[in-house]
Amino acid sequence: MAIQKCQSTYTAIVLELFNVVVKTSLNELTVVPHLTYQSLICCSSTLQFQRNEISYAEYQRRLEAEWDLAPNVIDTMFAQVRGTMTVNTELLEQLRGLKTMMGGRLQIYAVSNASEKDHAYMRSLPVDWTIFDHIFTSTEMRMRKPELRCFRHVLQSISKSPHELIFIDTEPENVLTAQSLGMKGIKPKSAAEIEPILHNLLLDPLPRARSFLQQNAKRLHSICENGAIMKENFAQLLILEATGDKSLIELEHKHPSSSTWNFFIGTPLFTKSDFPDDLDTTSMATTVLGLEEKQAHRLLDRMLQYINQDGLISTFFTDRKNRVDPVVCVNVLALFYTYDRGYELAPTLEWIRQVVIKRAYLHGTPFYPNPEQFLFFLGRLLRHVSHLGGIFDELRQLLRERLKERLGLPADPIALVMRLITCNEMGIRDARGMKRLLDMQCVDGGWEPGAMYTYASKNISIGNRGVSTAFAISAIEGYRERFQM
Incomplete structure (x- = not known):
């Protein structure tokens, strides 16, 4: 039986996949120092690549010039990190349970800053992704969080008002932007925090x-x-x-x-x-x-x-x-x-x-x-x-x-x-x-x-x-x- 939430305005959850549903680890990264990887993943070239504005070949060329990394090292670096991807299936089942309890009144979406190759690898993992009504990727939209236009595109696409959305992300700048538009922002310290927070927001x-x-x-x-x-x-x-x-x-x-x-x-x-x-x-x-x-x-x-x-x-x-x-x-x-x-x-x-x-x-x-x-x-x-x-x-x-x-x-x-x-x-x-x-x-x-x-x-x-x-x-x-x- 669905449990109704009194006076709730929330009808959708929007969350980032990486660091929330999908985890990666730098423990297997051996070809470059961890700090180097963390820096380059935030550089402007990476942002452009995630927005599908430059090809992978151009992205490699820029990383080689900016970070003095050989193409084969770049390939190995991303392959090593990609190979550590694990999916929090327990969280996905919790979200599925919430959908059931809400009696069809809840939609769940993902908005992810991910390259096409990273997203494809993630979707190949043996997980039932049908929990999501849609997954928005930066390469598909040609825009990425925390850009305002990215959030506005999602709102327009799903025909929702900001006050109807709960947004979950581990990056404070993304949560900040979502809240500035009127969404309910959640920045969990761990995946275990998400379920009780959502229950308390959605259910009476x-x-x-x-x-x-x-x-x-x-x-x-x-x-x-x-x-x-x-x-x-x-x-x-x-x-x-x-x-x-x-x-x-x-x-x-x-x-x-x-x-x-x-x-x-x-x-x-x-x-x-x-x-x-x-x-x-x-x-x-x-x-x-x-x-x-x-x-x-x-x-x-x-x-x-x-x-x-x-x-x-x-x-x-x-x-x-x-x-x-x-x-x-x-x-x-x-x-x-x-x-x-x-x-x-x-x-x-x-x-x-x-x-x-x-x-x-x-x-x-x-x-x-x-x-x-x-x-x-x-x-x-x-x-x-x-x-x-x-x-x-x-x-x-x-x-x-x-x-x-x-x-x-x-x-x-x-x-x-x-x-x-x-x-x-x-x-x-x-x-x-x-x-x-x-x-x-x-x-x-x-x-x-x-x-x-x-x-x-x-x-x-x-x-x-x-x-x-x-x-x-x-x-x-x-x-x-x-x-x-």
Whole structure:
């Protein structure tokens, strides 16, 4: 089934063959120094030969005069380089797949600076070239890139407007000229970059992202920076809250008779097997899944037993070593305000206010490594208290200001998508951030995990592709709805 791209203007891809689809190597070149070959291939005589303005005999004569090369050396030089030609068949198949997905709405062309002999040799290679609707060569056109007339000739020949074309080349001057005419220019560092770029330019991100979640349902587990898979409840709850789809997730309530929740599913990783339940996961589970009123109030009563000597809510249901984390505090506050008992955590709320005012979150928190995580969960708290004014009006204004300070700053996928979701909710249009998010989408439709939490005692970063992808869907939908993307 073809996947349609929302509001796409691109109907054709134009790419250079050499250095994109066809690779050559100078490793087999022995008759002249590599630098000599690289220089002469750019000289005016070569340009004229590629435009079919002079014969090969005249070209030889000029190279002999200009570079002191004998005709047989010139012949051998080109034969040695030509003999190293290899075709990236994987890229051609990727392009063919894109054509299929676009349902006949995509044409693919090549525009190549190549002599007639080089082009003929390339076409003799055992490759199916039917992927291309047409291959334009400099000898056929008697013009070459980066000449403006060359690009204009191609546009006229294929009856396309510049804004309909994606142009791919490894030479910056060629990409520059294409962009100056209005085409979308791509200068890939490697052939491997081309497929994800094209997918993100041509295909709608939302169906691809939803397909990724469905295809990986029940397996959307977190991953540590060392590669270990971590099964845990908190990420599952975030995915559920973002999507509303229980079929995607796997949860484990270790002690169903208790209202408290453990971070881990199954055996805890890198820690003791009796890892305690925590207020963060419990708050998230209770706000997402709900709880019978009396049982919820009993749970809140128990949580109040874990306020430290500073009057701040702690992280774990334990009297052993405990930590205070502003994000955990915010999530517990969201739970308490859900049941109209937020006033019982007034010192915690005031401390959060000071964290925002003083920007104390900029270096991360004990469990959450990026400022965006704190700002995101603060925004989530404000959703739960949208009917309250006072300090919350101040926090809303502060959140808007702090988000604006983050616009344009480097961010991994999860930090960026959390920033975008919160910006959408606060009415801040981050067009550059949205473009960056769309560019980050992987070929499989998902986003990379980024660093969502830090395993504090081990200093290990943990991320989750399911969360980053579910949040990306929310961010894109929210942006389109609010700002008419």
